[in-house]
Amino acid sequence: MKILTFSTLYPNSRQASHGIFVENRLRQLLGYAPEVEARVIAPVPWFPFKHPLFGEYAKFAGVEKTETRHGIDVVHPRYLVIPKIGMGWTPGLLYRAVRPYVQAVRDQGFDFDLIDAHYFYPDGIAAMRLAQEFGRPFTVTGRGTDLNLIPQYAGPREQILEVTREAAHMMTVAGALKDYLREMGVADDRATVLRNGVDLNFFQPPSDRSTLREAVAYTQRPTLLSVGHLIERKGHHLVIEAMQQLPEFDLVIAGDGPEAAALKQLVERMGVQSQVTFAGRLGQEALRQHYQAADALVLASSREGWANVLLEAMACGTPVVATPVDGTPEVVAAPAAGRLTPDRSAAGVAASVKALFADLPERAATRAYAEGFSWDETSQGQLDIFRRAIAAGV
Numbered sequence: 181m182k183i184l185t186f187s188t189l190y191p192n193s194r195q196a197s198h199g200i201f202v203e204n205r206l207r208q209l210l211g212y213a214p215e216v217e218a219r220v221i222a223p224v225p226w227f228p229f230k231h232p233l234f235g236e237y238a239k240f241a242g243v244e245k246t247e248t249r250h251g252i253d254v255v256h257p258r259y260l261v262i263p264k265i266g267m268g269w270t271p272g273l274l275y276r277a278v279r280p281y282v283q284a285v286r287d288q289g290f291d292f293d294l295i296d297a298h299y300f301y302p303d304g305i306a307a308m309r310l311a312q313e314f315g316r317p318f319t320v321t322g323r324g325t326d327l328n329l330i331p332q333y334a335g336p337r338e339q340i341l342e343v344t345r346e347a348a349h350m351m352t353v354a355g356a357l358k359d360y361l362r363e364m365g366v367a368d369d370r371a372t373v374l375r376n377g378v379d380l381n382f383f384q385p386p387s388d389r390s391t392l393r394e395a396v397a398y399t400q401r402p403t404l405l406s407v408g409h410l411i412e413r414k415g416h417h418l419v420i421e422a423m424q425q426l427p428e429f430d431l432v433i434a435g436d437g438p439e440a441a442a443l444k445q446l447v448e449r450m451g452v453q454s455q456v457t458f459a460g461r462l463g464q465e466a467l468r469q470h471y472q473a474a475d476a477l478v479l480a481s482s483r484e485g486w487a488n489v490l491l492e493a494m495a496c497g498t499p500v501v502a503t504p505v506d507g508t509p510e511v512v513a514a515p516a517a518g519r520l521t522p523d524r525s526a527a528g529v530a531a532s533v534k535a536l537f538a539d540l541p542e543r544a545a546t547r548a549y550a551e552g553f554s555w556d557e558t559s560q561g562q563l564d565i566f567r568r569a570i571a572a573g574v
Contacts (some may be wrong), residue, residue, distance in 0.1 A: 183292060184282070184316075186307050187298035188274070188556035189323070194239040194246055201323075201353075201376055202298045202489050205251055205558065208377065212559035216566075219253050219290050221273060221281055226258035257281045259436035268335045278546040282310055291572045292316060295350070296510035299338050304343040317348035317569040321374075324485030327352070328361040328506055334549060337364075344370070348569035351562075352485035353505025372565060375510070377555035378487050382464070383495035384415060385547055386472040393473045394511060397457075402537065403430045405474035405498075407467065407489045408481070410437030415480025415503065417443060421526035422478075423452040426533055431478075436472055438459040471496040476536060477519065480529055484508050494518075497543030501532045502555045516541045516549040 185206055189199030199222075210216055226235040243256050259277035262269060284294065295318040297307035304320040311318035320343060330342050331337040341364060344350065350371040352358045360373050386392045393403075404426075408414035416433055420443060423431055433443070433456065440458070449454045462470065471477065477493035479502040486507040490500050500518035512518050519536045521528040 181213075181216045181294075181570065182292045183216060183566065184292040184295050185216055185218055185220045185298070186222075186278070186295055187302075187303055188219075189298055190220060190224050190256070191249065192243045193220065193325055194226065194242045194290065194347060197461075199298075199434075200464075201486075203249065203252075204379065205254065205376065205555075207507045208555035209562050210252070213558060213563050215559065216563070217257075217290075218423050218519045219292070220249075221255050221257065221277055221278060221284055221285070223257045223259045225261040228553060241260070247548070254573060255281050255285070267333070271302035271309075271339060274302050275306040275309045279310065282314060286314070294566055296319065296566070297321070299323055301330045302472045302534065304347070308343050308346050310415075312346075313574065315574055317574050319349050319351065319565060319569055319570065320484070321351040321353065322357045322361065322371075324357070325483060325507070327357045328483055328485070331360065331364065348572060348574075349565050351565065354510050355423060356506045356510065357485055363428075369410070372469070374558045374560060375507075376488055376491070377553050378495045378550055380495055380554060382542050383468060383471065383492045383550075385497035385543060386469075389472060392469060396469050396473050398432070398473050398478065399430055401430050402475040403429060403432060403451070403473070404501075404533065405432050405434065405470055405477045405493070406479070407434045407470075407477065407493075408479070410435050410439040410443060412439065412483050415482065415524065416469045417446055418438050418447050418480040418529055419478050420456060420524045420525065421450060422533065423455050424450055424528040425527070425530035429454075429533070431456045432459050432470060433457070433472065434462050434467060440519075444501065450525070468492075468496065471498050474498050475540075476534065479503065479508075480524060481505055481508075482524060485512065491550055492551050494519050494553035497547045499536060499541055499543075499546045501529065501536055503528075514549055515539070516545040518546075 224240045224243050227241045230241040244372040260276045285562045297303045297320040336444045344366050352373045477500045490511045503524045504520040519532045549554045
């Protein structure tokens with residue numbers, strides 16, 4: 181079985197954590213099913229300048245055109261992105277940029293059986309056109325804003341509906357995301373929930389947590405960890421505001437992004453400078469250390485398809501506090517996992533942190549809960565779907 185994975189959400193040499201959940205799912209599948217071969221086409225936006233002054237776009241410019249990650253060959257075509265006004269054009273621009281690379285993959289001898297796309301828009305639309313042109317079935321996985329936000333726009337919604345009609349099968353990473361497909365008229369048997377798992381070998385409780393806390397410069401006070409891109413949707417500002425009501429706690433924020441300066445100003449306005457530390461963007465090993473060292477992870481997002489950070493923290497023995505959005509209640513579904521907030525507010529975050537610490541689960545119990553989220557079920561689910569799609573043809 182030869183699979184062509186297609187996604188703009190995929191890590192690269194300059195953005196090691198970008199879409200790492202797509203890479204992880206593919207790696208787990210290849211380890212689970214040796215009969216599967218895969219190549220990856222992971223387009224990145226075109227940008228001409230590499231100078232750090234240009235921020236995230238400079239990283240796109242520095243991405244190599246080809247690379248091998250964990251034994252998987254990856255190609256990074258460039259496609260044109262027109263900020264703010266180009267949303268409707270992006271699927272077509274993406275398709276035209278990628279098509280020659282798909283042809284090249286076939287010319288080089290990898291005659292793929294199926295295109296496996298991630299994200300309905302724009303990736304799913306481009307994958308549909310590629311599948312039609314190359315005479316292969318395609319599948320697509322919904323992961324969050326492609327189903328809970330983008331379909332609110334009329335043009336993209338119509339294109340997404342076309343994908344739902346043409347795809348061999350669809351997958352979502354949470355039941356809440358499948359509900360959005362149902363609301364768009366998709367039959368129940370056309371989509372399957374395949375949740376993300378967690379790498380239980382990599383994310384583990386530490387052997388010596390006290391020494392680790394010293395190594396990452398944590399104090400003796402209970403420490404909360406907030407992880408994610410520094411944007412409004414991730415809710416770091418709510419966690420900062422909650423610290424006024426949690427004077428006995430410290431907070432470490434891991435991530436970078438456009439709201440960094442505003443969040444640091446908020447810390448000063450709230451007068452919680454002594455409680456809050458910005459750790460910046462962390463690689464996977466450093467992030468694991470912070471998961472292991474923290475007393476709880478807090479995620480105050482407004483939207484989440486399936487928040488991998490929750491399971492990663494729990495696998496390290498760290499319970500969580502999270503807003504009850506989209507797939508999150510499916511992750512935080514037992515006291516050993518942590519607490520869901522009553523609403524998305526600073527007061528709600530503070531109240532839930534206090535409730536968690538009033539009856540804090542044993543870290544071993546939190547780890548045991550996370551062990552119920554291995555990748556095997558997801559890998560078998562993919563394998564079954566791919567086999568049926570290939571057998572049915574286009």
